[in-house]
Amino acid sequence: MEIFTNYPLKSLNTFGINVDGKYFAQVASLEEIREGLAFAQQKKVPVMLLGGGSNILFTKDYNGLILKIGDRNMEQIAETSEHVLVKVGAGMNWDDFVAICVEKGWGGLENLSLIPGNVGASPIQNIGAYGVEIKDHFESLEYYHFEQNLIQSFFAKDCSFGYRDSIFKRKLKGKGVILSVTYKLDKKPVFNTSYGTIKEALEKMSVGELSLQAMRQAVINIRRSKLPDPNEIGNAGSFFKNPEVPKSFHDHLKNQFPNLVAFKLDNGNYKLAAGWLIDQCEWKGYREGDAGIHAKQALVLVNYAHASGQDILALSEKVMKSVKAKFGVEMEREVNVV
Ligand SMILES: Cc1cc2nc3c(=O)[nH]c(=O)nc-3n(C[C@H](O)[C@H](O)[C@H](O)COP(=O)(O)OP(=O)(O)OC[C@H]3O[C@@H](n4cnc5c(N)ncnc54)[C@H](O)[C@@H]3O)c2cc1C
Numbered sequence: 001m002e003i004f005t006n007y008p009l010k011s012l013n014t015f016g017i018n019v020d021g022k023y024f025a026q027v028a029s030l031e032e033i034r035e036g037l038a039f040a041q042q043k044k045v046p047v048m049l050l051g052g053g054s055n056i057l058f059t060k061d062y063n064g065l066i067l068k069i070g071d072r073n074m075e076q077i078a079e080t081s082e083h084v085l086v087k088v089g090a091g092m093n094w095d096d097f098v099a100i101c102v103e104k105g106w107g108g109l110e111n112l113s114l115i116p117g118n119v120g121a122s123p124i125q126n127i128g129a130y131g132v133e134i135k136d137h138f139e140s141l142e143y144y145h146f147e148q149n150l151i152q153s154f155f156a157k158d159c160s161f162g163y164r165d166s167i168f169k170r171k172l173k174g175k176g177v178i179l180s181v182t183y184k185l186d187k188k189p190v191f192n193t194s195y196g197t198i199k200e201a202l203e204k205m206s207v208g209e210l211s212l213q214a215m216r217q218a219v220i221n222i223r224r225s226k227l228p229d230p231n232e233i234g235n236a237g238s239f240f241k242n243p244e245v246p247k248s249f250h251d252h253l254k255n256q257f258p259n260l261v262a263f264k265l266d267n268g269n270y271k272l273a274a275g276w277l278i279d280q281c282e283w284k285g286y287r288e289g290d291a292g293i294h295a296k297q298a299l300v301l302v303n304y305a306h307a308s309g310q311d312i313l314a315l316s317e318k319v320m321k322s323v324k325a326k327f328g329v330e331m332e333r334e335v336n337v338v
Contacts, residue, residue: 001025001032003039003065012068013053014116016234017309021048021066028070028091030144030151033177037146040065047146048338049177051118052093055125055236057337059309069120069177074100077182085139087182090120094127102212107189108137110215111198114223116230116237120178125164125334130219131194135161139184145176163271164241164334191215197222228294234303235294239316240274241334253327274323274331275299281322291315313337 007024010016022045027033040047046064050056071089074097078085084106088097094117098109111132121127122134123141135156143152160167168178191210193199201218202210228235245253250270254260257280261273278284278298285295290307293315294300301312301319320331 001027001035003036007066009053009058009062009066012050013056013058013236014230014234015057015236015303015309015312016230016305017058017303017312018306019058019061019309021062021064023065024068025065026068026070030179033067033144036065036067046174048174049120051090051121052116054116054230055121055335057236057309057312057335059313059337062338067177069118071179073180079187082187084185084187085182086185087180088119089180090118090178092119093117094119094122098216101183101185102216105189105212106185106187107191107212108132108185109134109183110189110212111192111195111219113216113219119181123159123161123166123178123181124168126159126161126166128164130198130222131192133161133163134183135159137183137185139182141181142179143172143176144179147175151179163244226297228297228300228302233294234305234307235300236335238274238299238334239301240278240299240320240331242271242274243277243329243331244269244271245329246270253329257327272329277323277327277329277331278319281319281326283319283322288315293319309337 004024007021009021010018025036027036037047048062048064048066050066050068070091072092073089074092075087076084077087095114097119098113101109111130112127115127115129123138126133126135138156140153140155143154145152189212198218201222202214205218207214247268247270250262261276262270264270275298283293284298286293289311290304291311292302292304294302301316303312323329323331
C-alpha cells in the first residue's frame with residue numbers, strides 16, 4: 001500500500017475545495033486499513049475516512065492520514081421467494097450499485113438513483129430522497145472498530161437511524177470504518193410514487209406500465225433538472241437539514257407566515273422546508289466572490305471556482321444567522337465540516 005504525502009484533495013471532494021491531505025492512501029482491505037492505522041499511530045496524526053467526498057466541506061488542509069475506501073465487491077448472500085440479500089463493499093459507487101439493482105429487477109433503491117457518493121457512507125446519514133430512506137431496505141453492516149480492533153455487525157436496531165442521521169454521525173463518529181453494507185431488496189418491486197414530482201416526471205415520460213427502469217429514469221430526470229452537477233459547479237447537495245419543530249412553534253410561525261412550507265411528521269412535530277426559509281431571506285442566487293447560493297435551489301451552497309472552504313463556511317454562517325433572525329429557527333448543517 002502506497003502512502004502519499006501532501007496529497008491534493010481538490011478532485012476528491014465534490015465542492016472542489018483546493019486543500020491537501022498531509023498523508024493519503026487508497027485502501028481496499030482490512031489489512032490495508034490496519035496498515036494505515038499503524039502508520040498514523042507512528043506519526044501521531046489523526047485518521048479520516050473518505051468515500052466519494054460528496055458530503056464534506058474541507059476548511060483547511062487535513063493534517064493527518066486520509067484513507068480512501070476502495071472495496072467494490074458485491075455478492076448476493078441469500079435469497080427467498082420475496083427478497084434478495086446483497087452485500088456490497090464500502091467503496092462501490094452508490095449509483096452504480098442502484099443501477100445494477102434496477103437491471104437485475106431488485107426493487108427498493110430506485111428512488112435513490114443518482115445520489116453521489118459511495119455505499120460505505122450510505123448508512124451514515126441514512127441517505128434519502130423522494131419518499132425513501134436507506135433504512136427502509138437496510139439489513140446490516142460490518143463495522144471495524146479502531147480501538148477495539150474488532151469487526152462488529154450492526155442491524156437496523158443498532159444504528160439509531162433518523163432523518164439524515166445515525167449512530168455513525170454521533171456516538172461512533174470517527175471511531176471506526178464501515179467495511180460493507182447488506183441491503184434487502186424486493187424481488188416483487190413495490191413502487192413508491194408518493195412524491196408528486198415523480199408522478200409528474202412519469203407522466204412527461206408517457207410511461208405505460210411502471211417499471212424499476214422507469215422509476216429510476218424519472219428520478220434521474222428530476223434530479224438533473226433541479227440540482228447542480230458537481231462536475232460543473234462545486235457543491236455537496238443540500239447544505240442544511242430541514243429543521244424539525246414542535247407543533248406549537250409551527251402554528252405560531254404559520255400565523256406570522258401563512259405561506260410557510262412544512263410537513264407534518266408521525267411524532268406530531270413539523271419539518272420546515274429549509275430551502276423555503278432561506279429563500280424568504282432572499283439568498284437564492286446570492287454570490288460573494290466564488291461562494292454562492294444556487295440560483296435554482298436555496299438549500300445548495302456552491303463553489304463557482306476558487307472559493308475556499310472558509311468562504312463557504314462563512315456564507316453558511318450568514319445564512320443561518322438570517323434565518324434565526326427572521327424566523328427564530330436554528331438550522332443544522334447536513335454537510336460534514338472538516
Ligand atoms: C449533488 C448532490 C446531491 C445529493 N443528494 C442527496 C440526497 O438526495 N440525499 C442524501 O441523503 N444525500 C445527498 N447528497 C449527499 C451525499 O451524496 C451523501 O451524504 C453520500 O452518502 C455521501 O457519500 P460519500 O461517499 O461521498 O461520503 P463522504 O463525503 O466521502 O463522507 C461523508 C462522511 O462519512 C465518513 N465516511 C465515508 N465513508 C466511510 C466509511 N466507509 N466508514 C465510516 N465513515 C465513512 C466520512 O469520514 C465523512 O465524515 C448529495 C450530494 C450531492 C453532491
